[in-house]
Amino acid sequence: MAQGDHARFEGVFEDDARALGELPGAATLLERMRSENFPVAAGLLPRRVRRHLAALYGFFRLVDYAGDEAPGDRGTLLDLLDAELGRCYQGTARTPVLRMLGPTVRECGIPRELLAKMIEANRQDQRVRRYETFDDLRGYCALSANPVGEAVLHVFGRPEPALVSLSDKICTALQVLEHCQDIREDIEQGRVYLPAEDLKRFGCGDDDLRRTVAPTKLRGLIRFEVGRARRMLRAGSPLVHLLSGLGSVAVAGYVAGGCATAAAFEAAGYDPLAVDVRPTRLRTAGEWARLWLVGGGR
Numbered sequence: 475m476a477q478g479d480h481a482r483f484e485g486v487f488e489d490d491a492r493a494l495g496e497l498p499g500a501a502t503l504l505e506r507m508r509s510e511n512f513p514v515a516a517g518l519l520p521r522r523v524r525r526h527l528a529a530l531y532g533f534f535r536l537v538d539y540a541g542d543e544a545p546g547d548r549g550t551l552l553d554l555l556d557a558e559l560g561r562c563y564q565g566t567a568r569t570p571v572l573r574m575l576g577p578t579v580r581e582c583g584i585p586r587e588l589l590a591k592m593i594e595a596n597r598q599d600q601r602v603r604r605y606e607t608f609d610d611l612r613g614y615c616a617l618s619a620n621p622v623g624e625a626v627l628h629v630f631g632r633p634e635p636a637l638v639s640l641s642d643k644i645c646t647a648l649q650v651l652e653h654c655q656d657i658r659e660d661i662e663q664g665r666v667y668l669p670a671e672d673l674k675r676f677g678c679g680d681d682d683l684r685r686t687v688a689p690t691k692l693r694g695l696i697r698f699e700v701g702r703a704r705r706m707l708r709a710g711s712p713l714v715h716l717l718s719g720l721g722s723v724a725v726a727g728y729v730a731g732g733c734a735t736a737a738a739f740e741a742a743g744y745d746p747l748a749v750d751v752r753p754t755r756l757r758t759a760g761e762w763a764r765l766w767l768v769g770g771g772r
Contacts, residue, residue, distance in 0.1 A: 584625055622645055
């Protein structure tokens with residue numbers, strides 16, 4: 475890695491107070507949390523829990539920056555982050571984001587190998603640009619998305635195998651929805667996350683992914699993938715009511731966000747090229763309330 479690139483990367487962390495909010499390509503941490511996953515539940519969580527979730531979120535966003543946006547040799551940057559993650563577990567982290575993460579991994583007992591999967595997912599992004607089957611894509615999600623939910627279960631003291639299995643379904647569903655939202659952005663970076671077997675089944679090619687309006691066949695494919703995500707969300711949603719108290723509140727926020735995103739796709743005619751498919755806060759709040767009431771509340 476060139477000296478200038480190293481300096482730019484390290485420069486992200488110069489101001490401890492603003493480090494999370496100034497990661498290139500990211501809005502402030504709390505605003506992203508509100509808009510993505512906690513539009514209803516964030517204000518209900520105590521400061522200690524919010525601090526742990528913010529620390530995890532900052533780490534995940536930092537890894538994404540290193541793998542997707544950073545200048546220079548991204549593989550080397552990810553290696554740097556991997557080494558810094560090791561120092562985090564030893565209590566000697568040099569960067570503010572990883573220093574902020576230290577108390578969280580210690581107090582919540584989060585294994586290093588769990589967070590290291592996120593770095594490995596971004597390494598995989600440097601060498602794998604397409605996925606042949608949905609099973610292949612799920613293997614990628616096991617590195618890029620599922621560790622997020624498992625880490626959250628650690629925060630709430632419930633990283634039990636049965637609950638992790640349900641969490642994995644939710645997280646994979648959320649990742650699939652995100653891939654459907656980001657089709658144009660991904661192909662501009664030379665990446666296609668829609669499985670090749672599905673593209674072939676619906677008769678779609680790369681040119682279809684670059685259009686300003688999705689052709690009918692692509693909208694059919696997106697509807698198919700969103701349907702998959704909806705089924706996974708339903709399969710994982712019992713997790714909301716197997717948890718209690720704050721854990722249930724937080725996970726309901728994740729599931730509600732996914733359900734509202736799926737509804738936004740339907741409202742947009744399954745065309746993420748012509749429409750910026752984002753759920754409304756009102757719809758997300760409604761999904762959260764529905765999830766809560768189905769289980770009789772907590």
